[in-house]
Amino acid sequence: MIQLTTAATLENAINKARTVKPRVHINRFGSYTVINKATGATYTVECMKREGKRFASCSCVAGERGQACYHVAAAVSAHLQLAQERAALNF
C-alpha cells in the first residue's frame, strides 16, 4: 500500500509512465488494470480513500513493497480524471 501525499511522491513514477505510456483499463471506479503494451504484462491497481487520506496498491513487485511504481502513477491519473468527471456530473 502506498500513501499518496504530494505530487512529488509520484514524480519519478509519473515520468516513467510518460515514457512507457501503459494502457489503463477501468475495471470500476477505483480499480484499474495497467497494461504494458511492450511486454503484455498486466497489473491491478486499486485506489482508495481512508479517513481523508489517499492510498493506492499495485500487484507488481515494487507495488507490493510499497514503492510508487509507474502503474500507480498511470492509474492515479485516470482515477483523478474519472473522479473529476463524476464530480462535474454530480451537481
Ligand SMILES: [Zn+2]
Ligand atoms: Zn506497479
